[in-house]
Amino acid sequence: MKELSSHAMESDLLPLIGRVYEMESLRALETPEYSAADSAAATSSGSTFDQAPADPVWTAQTAEQEDEPVLPFIGRILEHVPGQAIVVERELNLDEDLHLADHAFVHAPGVKPLYACLPVVPMTLSLEILAETAACLAPGYGLIGFEDVKATRWIELADTDRLRLRITGRLDQWDAERNTAHIAVAIHVENQATPAIQARVLFSTRYRLDLEVNFTELANPYRYPRSAEEIYRERHLFHGPIYQCLAGEIVLGDRGAVGELVVQTPEIMFRTIRKPQFLTEPALLDAVGQLIGIWAMERERYVFPVSIKKLELYRPTPAPGTRCPTRIEITRDEGKLLFVDVEIQDGAGTVWMRIKDWTDWKFRWEKRLLNFRRLPTRHLLSHTLDLPGLTPTASCRMISSDDIAGFDSSLLARFCLHLDEMETFSDMRSHTPGQQHWLLGRIAAKDAAREWLARQAGTEEMLHPAALIIRNGEQGQPELAPTPELQQVPRLSISHSEHRAIAVAHAGPVGVDIEPIRPRPSSFVETMASETERSLLRDLKGDADEWITRLWCAKEVAAKLLGLGMNGSPKVYEAQVMREDGLVHIVHRDSGRAIVVRTVRREEFVIAYAGPTVTETEAGLA
Known part of the structure; x- marks a missing residue:
């Protein structure tokens, strides 16, 4: 010039x-x-x-x-x-x-x-x-x-x-x-x-x-x-x-x-x-x-x-x-x-x-956040989480507060939430940490569902996250509300702890839980675990706090998978077997139904997950 x-x-x-x-x-x-x-x-x-x-x-x-x-x-x-x-x-x-x-x-x-x-x-x-x-x-x-x-x-x-x-x-x-x-x-x-x-x-x-x-x-x-x-x-x-x-x-x-x-x-x-x-x-x-x-x-x-x-x-x-x-x-x-x-x-x-x-x-925003913001139907905000033994037909996603650092949560909610969900999000504004945890859970769940649905349809283009509505079912478990755009509706399970959230979408019943590993008082163990389970815990090698956390997560997952809740006492779900590889065999004492839960350690967290109910023979535990 x-x-x-x-x-x-x-x-x-x-x-x-x-x-x-x-x-x-x-x-x-x-x-x-x-x-x-x-x-x-x-x-x-x-x-x-x-x-x-x-x-x-x-x-x-x-x-x-x-x-x-x-x-x-x-x-x-x-x-x-x-x-x-x-x-x-x-x-x-x-x-x-x-x-x-x-x-x-x-x-x-x-x-x-x-x-x-x-x-x-x-x-x-x-x-x-x-x-x-x-x-x-x-x-x-x-x-x-x-x-x-x-x-x-x-x-x-x-x-x-x-x-x-x-x-x-x-x-x-x-x-x-x-x-x-x-x-x-x-x-x-x-x-x-x-x-x-x-x-x-x-x-x-x-x-x-x-x-x-x-x-x-x-x-x-x-x-x-x-x-x-x-x-x-x-x-x-x-x-x-x-x-x-x-x-x-x-x-x-x-x-x-x-x-x-x-x-x-x-x-x-x-x-x-x-x-x-x-x-x-x-x-x-x-x-x-x-x-x-x-x-x-x-x-x-x-x-x-x-x-x-x-x-x-x-x-x-x-x-x-x-x-x-x-x-x-x-x-x-x-x-x-x-x-x-x-x-x-x-x-x-x-x-x-x-x-x-x-x-x-x-x-300065994470590249993943930037891509999601510009084209939400082509990009996922959460990360793929590979879990051993999880069926390949399931979609598992994880997100942490670090993934959205520097981005206004209220603006991010507008990208991710349906109008009906925005009202719930706004009602939680007086409790900022709880509001963000809830939003992270919704992001992980919608990403898991969008990935699962696109895979079923064989397309790269996904539904916009705001087109999906996650509501609570009769037993309080999260579920996708049916809409004209959904030809199939996957089952969902969501868990969040501290600054992380995890979700799984699957064709059948599914449960997932995440908890930080930390010391817990003996009173917690006595309330949560039966004498049989406490004996199992004593026999396991390694970090006692980690195994207590694995047992608690396994019970949470069993309750989510069956959709029955804790019914006031975690002892209604009893571990019959706890293996060194993290496999936990849970029986619901009121119904006799059996669930095999896998537990893994990732950094300072335990993640537990389970798919459809199986028998002892099918699980190889008979």
């Missing part, structure tokens, strides 16, 4: 302004029906969403009826002191704001409604919302940039199809010498005390070059092996079509990258707003974050934007379809933060904008 002079950037082009009729419409707020004095009174009385004027003077929909271009995020104007302050309300609506469907964290098409998939407003779209509100305080002036952008929380639609935003703007500084307004704007989400994002938005009559950004030569460049089409198709980035602005070849280097971004048409972002007038280009700006994300992913890091020190515009937005050469340079990589400078051309060889200190928060 060629360097441009200060003169080239401070051209005779006028910055993009909000249409004059929109600014003129604000004068109606000074009529007797809603005067500036009314606005001041509303401010002093602490106007809120619920105290907004019942009959707003102007909205974007009013202009739409007149078939004029509109600033799409100016909804109701609640308060206004011309040139000084403004309060705007804008309700996000999943039916109207189509862009939200293409920025949802949870990928569950056809399985979950959009409101359950956590649609999130990108930081770059928030910049557009801030700019439009600020424009109302600067009629006749154009947008030239942003300063001190700080995003403190997601603007998300969590289990709702509507969300009200209150955008406040005030003149923070007027630079008469440079004829520039610095307008402080913030977005407040309903029921939240502090703003989700805030910034100073700059308006003037001429573009200005103030940023000093020095880009170095790309060191050790190499072509990124995936095309933009593959990146989006395979969901290495989660963005839908509206935000798919990467194009052409991407070249990465030690501390930067070069690529092309395509300008999208704004009309595709809304259902009924036919002529939205954007002051920025939010979809393309979001793709800046995507390009940074690709650089970070090559280093096994994953990033989300949190702030921008300064963004300067030097030209109006190029026409839709324009391919804009873009380069990024990593200026600092410190702790949890990544600082990046950006330059974007306009597709005609001239610099369109520059960004100083685009700042991302860094995460």
Whole structure:
């Protein structure tokens, strides 16, 4: 990219302004029906969403009826002191704001409604919302940039199809010498005390070059092996079509990258707003974050934007379809933060904008978690657990809290749980450890069931975990609820202990249990084991705590397999044989039914498991 002079950037082009009729419409707020004095009174009385004027003077929909271009995020104007302050309300609506469907964290098409998939407003779209509100305080002036952008929380639609935003703007500084307004704007989400994002938005009559950004030569460049089409198709980035602005070849280097971004048409972002007038280009700006994300992913890091020190515009937005050469340079990589400078051309060889200190928060996730998150129907989150003697037709999976470290449990639950199960998960929020243990068990069980079902069907594509519902049967044992998608329903058994969970799916009755090996008081052994069993324990060689744990696990498995529970006493299940290889022969004393349970030690845990009930002869124990 060629360097441009200060003169080239401070051209005779006028910055993009909000249409004059929109600014003129604000004068109606000074009529007797809603005067500036009314606005001041509303401010002093602490106007809120619920105290907004019942009959707003102007909205974007009013202009739409007149078939004029509109600033799409100016909804109701609640308060206004011309040139000084403004309060705007804008309700996000999943039916109207189509862009939200293409920025949802949870990928569950056809399985979950959009409101359950956590649609999130990108930081770059928030910049557009801030700019439009600020424009109302600067009629006749154009947008030239942003300063001190700080995003403190997601603007998300969590289990709702509507969300009200209150955008406040005030003149923070007027630079008469440079004829520039610095307008402080913030977005407040309903029921939240502090703003989700805030910034100073700059308006003037001429573009200005103030940023000093020095880009170095790309060191050790190499072509990124995936095309933009593959990146989006395979969901290495989660963005839908509206935000798919990467194009052409991407070249990465030690501390930067070069690529092309395509300008999208704004009309595709809304259902009924036919002529939205954007002051920025939010979809393309979001793709800046995507390009940074690709650089970070090559280093096994994953990033989300949190702030921008300064963004300067030097030209109006190029026409839709324009391919804009873009380069990024990593200026600092410190702790949890990544600082990046950006330059974007306009597709005609001239610099369109520059960004100083685009700042991302860094995460590190396990590869298995990342793959599951992007394509849950092709990847399992848990690990295969090979257990000696377990029939190959069964599926056994294990997961630990380490496998999901650094990933928000509530977000992970949205990927894995059916809507009916989310209610149970939410009810457990007061007991965080128990909530996570329960979630780990559900993940392991659904993975086991999905693997088993795919194997039966002979397909690689699996059911989405959120399409399955695990409920408790009559005896409390977990079972899959029948659905039209399930041609066969496997039996399930789940166990979790401390920070691990294990599950088995099988065509017939199955039981599994996991327990940590630890010293237990003599009172526990006396309550759990009969005199015959205590004699068996004394005869076994090795760690006594391990054998006590094996016996307890074997009883748990027998109870799960038969579906009869403990009936108040573990002694109802009695071990007749305990072998050095871990095989335990259990008899249910009330029914006389016999179960062969296998027990193994894995690290500091005992795992016990059993399949269909067998006789002594079949088990080779007669």
